[in-house]
Amino acid sequence: MVNDRVFGRRRIKEGVWLMSLELKGVSKVVNGQTHIFETDLVLEKGTMNVLLGPTLSGKTSLMRLMAGLDKPTTGKVFWEGNDVTDVKVQDRHVAMVYQQFINYPSMTVYDNIASPLKLLGKTKDEIDQAVRKSAELMQLSPMLDRKPLELSGGQQQRCALARALVKDAGLVLLDEPLANLDYKLREELRIEIPKIFEESGAIFVYATTEPEEALLLGGNTATLWEGRITQFGQTPVVYRQPVDATTARVFSDPPMNFLPVSKVGNRIMFGDGQSAPAAGAMQDLPDGRYQAGFRPNHVEILSHGDHSMEFHTKLMVTELTGSETFVHLDHHGEAWVGLIHGIHDLELGAPLKVYLDPSHVYIFSEDGDLVTPAAYALAA
Amino acid sequence: MADTTATASATLTKSRAAPRRRIKSSTIVMGLYLLFLMLPIYWLLNMSLKTNTEILNSFSLWPQNLTFDNYATILTDPAWYMGYVNSLIYVLLNTVISLAVALPAAYAFSRYTFLGDKHLFFWLLTNRMAPPAVFALPFFQLYSSVGLFDTHIAVALAHCLFNVPLAVWILEGFMRGVPKEIDETAYIDGYSFGKFFVKIFMPLISSGIGVAAFFCFMFSWVELLLSRTLTTVDAKPIAAIMTRTQGAAGIDWGVLAAAGVLTLVPGALVIYFVRNYIAKGFALGRV
Numbered sequence: 001m002v003n004d005r006v007f008g009r010r011r012i013k014e015g016v017w018l019m020s021l022e023l024k025g026v027s028k029v030v031n032g033q034t035h036i037f038e039t040d041l042v043l044e045k046g047t048m049n050v051l052l053g054p055t056l057s058g059k060t061s062l063m064r065l066m067a068g069l070d071k072p073t074t075g076k077v078f079w080e081g082n083d084v085t086d087v088k089v090q091d092r093h094v095a096m097v098y099q100q101f102i103n104y105p106s107m108t109v110y111d112n113i114a115s116p117l118k119l120l121g122k123t124k125d126e127i128d129q130a131v132r133k134s135a136e137l138m139q140l141s142p143m144l145d146r147k148p149l150e151l152s153g154g155q156q157q158r159c160a161l162a163r164a165l166v167k168d169a170g171l172v173l174l175d176e177p178l179a180n181l182d183y184k185l186r187e188e189l190r191i192e193i194p195k196i197f198e199e200s201g202a203i204f205v206y207a208t209t210e211p212e213e214a215l216l217l218g219g220n221t222a223t224l225w226e227g228r229i230t231q232f233g234q235t236p237v238v239y240r241q242p243v244d245a246t247t248a249r250v251f252s253d254p255p256m257n258f259l260p261v262s263k264v265g266n267r268i269m270f271g272d273g274q275s276a277p278a279a280g281a282m283q284d285l286p287d288g289r290y291q292a293g294f295r296p297n298h299v300e301i302l303s304h305g306d307h308s309m310e311f312h313t314k315l316m317v318t319e320l321t322g323s324e325t326f327v328h329l330d331h332h333g334e335a336w337v338g339l340i341h342g343i344h345d346l347e348l349g350a351p352l353k354v355y356l357d358p359s360h361v362y363i364f365s366e367d368g369d370l371v372t373p374a375a376y377a378l379a380a
Numbered sequence: 381m382a383d384t385t386a387t388a389s390a391t392l393t394k395s396r397a398a399p400r401r402r403i404k405s406s407t408i409v410m411g412l413y414l415l416f417l418m419l420p421i422y423w424l425l426n427m428s429l430k431t432n433t434e435i436l437n438s439f440s441l442w443p444q445n446l447t448f449d450n451y452a453t454i455l456t457d458p459a460w461y462m463g464y465v466n467s468l469i470y471v472l473l474n475t476v477i478s479l480a481v482a483l484p485a486a487y488a489f490s491r492y493t494f495l496g497d498k499h500l501f502f503w504l505l506t507n508r509m510a511p512p513a514v515f516a517l518p519f520f521q522l523y524s525s526v527g528l529f530d531t532h533i534a535v536a537l538a539h540c541l542f543n544v545p546l547a548v549w550i551l552e553g554f555m556r557g558v559p560k561e562i563d564e565t566a567y568i569d570g571y572s573f574g575k576f577f578v579k580i581f582m583p584l585i586s587s588g589i590g591v592a593a594f595f596c597f598m599f600s601w602v603e604l605l606l607s608r609t610l611t612t613v614d615a616k617p618i619a620a621i622m623t624r625t626q627g628a629a630g631i632d633w634g635v636l637a638a639a640g641v642l643t644l645v646p647g648a649l650v651i652y653f654v655r656n657y658i659a660k661g662f663a664l665g666r667v
Binding site: 067069088089090094095096098100102104105106107115116119120160163167 | 559561562564565566567568569570571572580583584
């Protein structure tokens with residue numbers, strides 16, 4: 001039913017433009033500090049959009065601008081083609097869930113969920129139906145008469161989510177909604193959120209610091225770094241073909257490893273006497289210095305392909321995570337991290353040979369722009 | 381073997397006896413403390429139930445001829461009971477005005493940054509540091525010239541001088557404990573500011589409002605200098621009436637004591653209702 005309405009709205013708007021939320025040249029400066037640099041962004045109806053970036057990268061600032069909680073210093077915000085820059089937050093069609101569990105402590109769960117509907121002037125029956133439906137979806141039905149503070153953290157956040165969803169808002173903003181939950185609850189809710197999203201047909205914006213979460217949610221991802229969107233596109237594409245080293249660093253956990261390389265003729269020299277043939281766009285570029293980047297999960301220590309390059313490193317630290325081992329390596333002064341399958345008994349401080357398949361290597365210019373993505377990423 | 385057992389049992393008795401003695405000494409200290417604390421109040425109650433003759437001519441630990449005449453005098457004589465009515469009127473007026481002014485002010489201090497906010501906030505508190513006597517003269521002259529002299533509102537307004545800053549400080553502390561995200565969530569849900577403030581925000585800080593109201597009530601209730609200076613007949617507070625009970629027949633001790641007991645009642649009642657939050661209130665909400 002929800003979908004029908006949204007599609008109906010779409011049909012009316014057909015021929016106009018399907019996009020729904022547009023930021024045009026939006027920036028935010030607070031006390032002389034730039035929180036968001038000039039940004040253009042278009043989010044289309046019925047999409048899941050992940051804002052991925054470390055803390056203080058501007059995710060929340062950007063969300064507040066989208067919601068209308070803050071006014072942009074420059075630029076305009078458009079909703080379905082209409083300028084809503086000066087429209088009060090109460091009159092925008094948005095819902096938001098914070099990292100902290102924000103509910104109205106003096107009201108019961110039922111009243112919490114019902115409050116946005118009451119303010120919209122819905123009838124009692126409509127409200128009751130909608131509240132019970134969304135409580136069902138969020139598994140809150142037995143707790144409707146309780147106060148939010150009597151619930152567990154996960155239930156409190158479900159209550160906040162239910163309140164955001166019941167409103168049937170066109171724009172749903174989720175600001176790290178799972179960050180304060182324990183591991184199991186996170187997993188549960190993380191599976192539920194995309195399901196809810198598919199039912200609603202609204203624009204979802206989901207801020208997170210974790211690359212893994214972005215990949216699980218799918219949809220589109222915008223990577224943020226120091227107040228700028230470095231790349232926006234389909235999540236797998238951003239992951240496989242980051243436009244620059246910053247995006248690659250943000251969208252990789254642990255961060256991508258880098259080492260300086262140089263192109264001489266038709267080969268790329270990696271140091272340690274290792275080299276690989278220049279492939280793809282690399283072939284047409286002038287000789288000179290470049291940066292090579294590779295993800296930690298592509299570091300190998302035992303088995304390796306025929307074309308793999310061999311690097312001599314020193315093992316600094318190992319971390320076991322049950323089925324995987326993180327190895328922190330020192331490669332001539334550069335810190336590398338490798339993520340290796342299985343549990344390995346390695347001697348700390350000892351030299352360790354690691355292998356790297358050239359098809360897993362991204363090449364960036366010295367300024368950090370992507371020159372050619374790894375061959376595996378192009379093939380995928 | 382027998383020796384060790386004996387020593388062991390001796391130690392056991394000793395260690396058992398020691399805490400019992402300690403409890404006893406603490407009980408004694410507590411008892412003495414309470415005795416000294418309650419003695420004046422008991423003596424007041426004792427006096428209020430005696431006749432003047434008994435008060436002046438004998439020493440008795442409890443009333444020999446129990447009488448409620450003193451209370452009857454106060455509760456039937458308008459010159460007496462109007463003192464309570466007057467006091468209650470201006471105290472309640474003051475509490476309402478102080479809270480009505482302090483709530484928005486405290487909200488502004490807790491939520492917004494504006495030019496000089498920290499200085500203004502501190503300056504508010506310094507108002508409490510000036511003795512009321514300093515303000516008695518200007519208030520007296522000012523109220524006389526605008527025709528507010530000897531009215532309840534005059535005293536209520538004068539007491540705002542020290543109660544509004546106090547209420548702002550207390551409420552600001554409580555408001556700061558409420559995350560700003562609640563405000564924003566309410567706006568996103570569609571609440572207007574007024575609706576949010578009354579329906580969501582005030583229930584959240586209700587204990588703070590209670591504590592602030594209590595402090596306003598208490599300070600206004602016990603303040604004597606301003607209330608006596610600014611009133612003559614119509615709005616004369618009970619405390620001022622109590623200081624002028626010397627008649628032709630000397631001081632009416634019994635009635636005075638009864639008036640004292642009755643004066644304690646409203647404060648005790650109010651304290652009872654906010655007893656769980658007073659400590660937080662004394663810390664100005666910053667616990």
